Amino acid sequence: MKTYEVPLVPGPVSVPVKFREAYMTDFGSSDLEKDFYELLKENQDLLREILKTKNSVTIQSGEAMLVLWGALKSTVCPKDKVLALSNGLFGHGLGEMAESVGAEVRYLEAEDGRFIDKDILQRELDSFRPDVVTAVHCETPSGLLNPIGEVAPMIKESGALFCVDFVASAGGADVRVDEWGIDLGLLGSQKCLSLLPDLSVLTVSDRAWKAAERAGYAGYDAVLPWRDAEKKMEMPCTHNWHANAAMNLSLKSLLEEGLENSFRRHSETASYxxxxxxSMGLELYAKEESIASPTVTAVKIPSGWTWPKLDAALREHGMAVGGSYGSLAGKVFRIGHMGSQADMGLVRKGMDILEKVLNE
Amino acid sequence: MKTYEVPLVPGPVSVPVKFREAYMTDFGSSDLEKDFYELLKENQDLLREILKTKNSVTIQSGEAMLVLWGALKSTVCPKDKVLALSNGLFGHGLGEMAESVGAEVRYLEAEDGRFIDKDILQRELDSFRPDVVTAVHCETPSGLLNPIGEVAPMIKESGALFCVDFVASAGGADVRVDEWGIDLGLLGSQKCLSLLPDLSVLTVSDRAWKAAERAGYAGYDAVLPWRDAEKKMEMPCTHNWHANAAMNLSLKSLLEEGLENSFRRHSETASYxxxxxxSMGLELYAKEESIASPTVTAVKIPSGWTWPKLDAALREHGMAVGGSYGSLAGKVFRIGHMGSQADMGLVRKGMDILEKVLNE
Known part of the structure; x- marks a missing residue:
């Protein structure tokens, strides 16, 4: 297997050995042991602290797409109106997922490299009157960090449920679930928490639980069966003790560092x-500094290069970065400086390699 | 955390350190690296050999309930007729899951500790004419190994899709997907493969793919997006490289031992x-030796004991076993001798402890 000395892929990130070591314990059955439920409850408390919320927190077994599907399917009924704020692949994707549930979806698309205009958003809220508004905090494929806090009051005022994907930001950028009125907040393990892609997290407000009761959706991705799972000591599936033990180490490590310190580390690495x-003469995808994500930087492919050619050249020098997807495929490449990779030494090495490759 | 010297829980089983060590490698991004796709394809080939099939094999990220939901939701449309063969919690559960999809479900229940009568099955097939028949190979909560091979020709003859849960048997008992005409075969990682509960496996026949095309179901548990995922090098979610690396070690280890040798090891441990x-005067739940599972033994709680009392006494002596669920809760306890726990020395220790506890 090839490994790269400078892994700067925008997730799944390099997992520190101190977190992976949790997998070396031979845990008992998560179905039967009280110890496991204590661990789960502790992880939920730690996540509430990190995400700044008093809401319920579910921790589910599977990759982040699990909670993206689960949040929508559990709360959106056919013919519900969903307004999807989009300035990238995931923002648009949430709308498509809602369509597959049978919702009437309106897409509100921003211009390239920007976020939705507030006046346009207000107009849409007033005229369309959505039941649910979906948004993405860090739009990973385009390296944008959307100003969710700024538009949150308008969405709260509208009465719609607010569903926000903060998979690639939480832990590396400020996420304020309660202050922003996020009813469904989505998180995966493999980004700023520096873990394997084996757990996904959903914050659920009381209003979202009511919506889930109304929808009555059942399935692997259904949220409702997780509501009282710890209290009843009966999980909807056999849970992953090892992954929860690793998550416990990561969450504690993040709080030991301090949330503000982690945000600063991410922001300083990203600015650098x-x-x-x-200074290399390359162009950022983000139109303004204020919207560039502290966890991932999207850069336009320099002229004279194609993505496969650039990728191969960087790999030859021991560096792995990401391309992009959808309409940005072949147009931008992405440097992931999130979680364990928000490290000034690592990013400096990466930038030195990139500079060398471009000058060769 | 409490650990038990004699773990005889009917899954998740004790995971050998040689498999857990795969988690200590810092793999790159499963989204980007060809190495990962090679590993996935190798795992699929190994699984085909173990499950005796030429069908497609999907390996998905999440616990086995993922493929139980996924197989049904992906192929059953509302109003389809589903015949659920049941002699335990999971057999009945598959029917309930099909009901939640909107199917018309008929349950064919066996008498306590037995499998379905063949004449009755034939009558149901002729009169109900199901689109799908569901069955469980190893009914873990009741410790039964159902004679799927014996009823398979009748189901094939009926033209129904055959969906079989062999989560707790495959690897420890013979499973013949092609010979038995299994269209959808369900497997989890944490039973006879002795892995963490982080991956699930589904075998899909050409007929099942056609049914999936007709149903057009989308979701985290949808099967269709996995059909050409390796070819396109585009997964429906970020996959779990570590878990696949551990699975690779386990599958190779099983084939090195030899399937027949593994079946013999399970069968001898179970007989013992x-x-x-x-000989302790306890009563097995299985009515006949031929239907007792080689991977798990269900025993009636001895008179004078309750499950919590027996559980506590065994744990005090360093042994963990399982209770049961549903109608068998509090009535039987279960000894898991599957995968790494199908070990004569371990089971002997366990039986010595049980004997001692009962005689105290």
Missing amino acids: CRSRIT | CRSRIT
Whole structure:
């Protein structure tokens, strides 16, 4: 297997050995042991602290797509109106997922490299009157961090349920579930928590639980069966003790560092990355500094290069980064400086390699 | 955390350190690396050999309930007729899951500790004319191994899709997907493969793919997006490289031992367990030896004992076993001798402890 000395892929990130070591314990049956339920409840408390919420927190077994599907299927009924805020692949994707549930979906698309205009958003809220608004905090394929806090009051005012994907931001950028009125908040393990892609997390407000009761959806991705699972000591599936033990180490490590310190580390690494990028004469995808994500930087492929050619050249020098998907495929490449990879030494090495490759 | 010297829980089983060590590698991004796709394809080939099939094999990220939901939701449309063969909690549960999809479900229940009568099955097939028949190979909560091979020709003859849960048997008992005409075969990682509960496996026949095309179901548990995922090198979610690496070690280890040798090891351990049980004057739940599972033994709670009292006494002596669920809760306890726990020394220790506890 090939490994790269400078892994700067925008997730799944490099997992520190101190978290992976949790997998070396031979845990008992998560179905039967009280110890496991104590661990789960502790992880829920730690996540509530990190996500700044008093809401319920479910921790489910599977990759983050599990809670993306689960949040929508559990609360959206056919013919419900969903307004999907989109400035990238995931923002649009949430709308498509809602369509597959039978919802009437309106897409509100931003211009390239920008977020939705507030006046347009207000107009849509007033005229369309959505039951649910979906948004993505960090739009990973385009390297944007959307100002959710700024539009949150308008969405709260509208009365719609607010469903926000903060998979690639939480832990590395400020996420305020309660203050922003997020009813369904989505998180995966393999980004800023520096874990394997084996757990997904959903915050659920009381209003969202009511919506889930109304929808009555059943399935592997259904949220309702998780509501009282710990109290009843009966999980909807056999849970992953090892993954929860690793998550416990990661959450504690993040709180030991301090949330503000982690945000600063991410933001400083990202600023450094972007300043090196622009000084190389490359162009950022984000139109404004304020919307560039502290966890991932999207850069336009330089002229004279194609993505496969650039990828191969960087790999030859021991560096792995990401391309992009959808309409940005072949147009931007992405540097992931999130979680364990939000490390100034690592990003400096990466920028030195990129510079060398471009000058060769 | 409490650990038990004699773990005889009917899954998740004790995971050998040689498999857990796969989690210590810092793999790259499963989204981007060809190495990962090679590993996935190798695992699929190994699984085909173990399950005796030429069908497609999907390996998905999540616990076995994922493929139980996924197989049904992906192929059963509302108003389809589903015949659920049941002699335990999971057999009945598959029917309930099909009901939640909107299917018309008929349950064919066996008498306590037995499998379905063949004449009755034939009558139901002729009169109900199901689109799908569901069955469970190893009914874990009741410790029964159902004679799927014997009823398979009748189901094939009926033209129904055949969906079989062999989560707790495959690897420890013979499973013949092609010979038995299994269209959808369900497997989890944490039973006879001795892995964490982080992956689930589904075998899909050409007829099942056609049914999936007709149903057009989308979701985290949808099967269709996995059909050409390796070819396109585009997974429906970020996959779990570590878990696949561990699965690779387990599958190779099973084939190195030899399937027949593994079946013999399971069968001999189970026979020994049952002979010790009956010589203690305890009663097996299985009515006949031929239907007792080689992977798990269900025993009636002895008179004078309750499940919590027996559980506590065994744990005090360093042994963990399982209770049961549904109608068998509090009535039987279960000894899991599957995968790494199908070990004569371990089961002997367990039986010595049980004997001691009962005689105290």
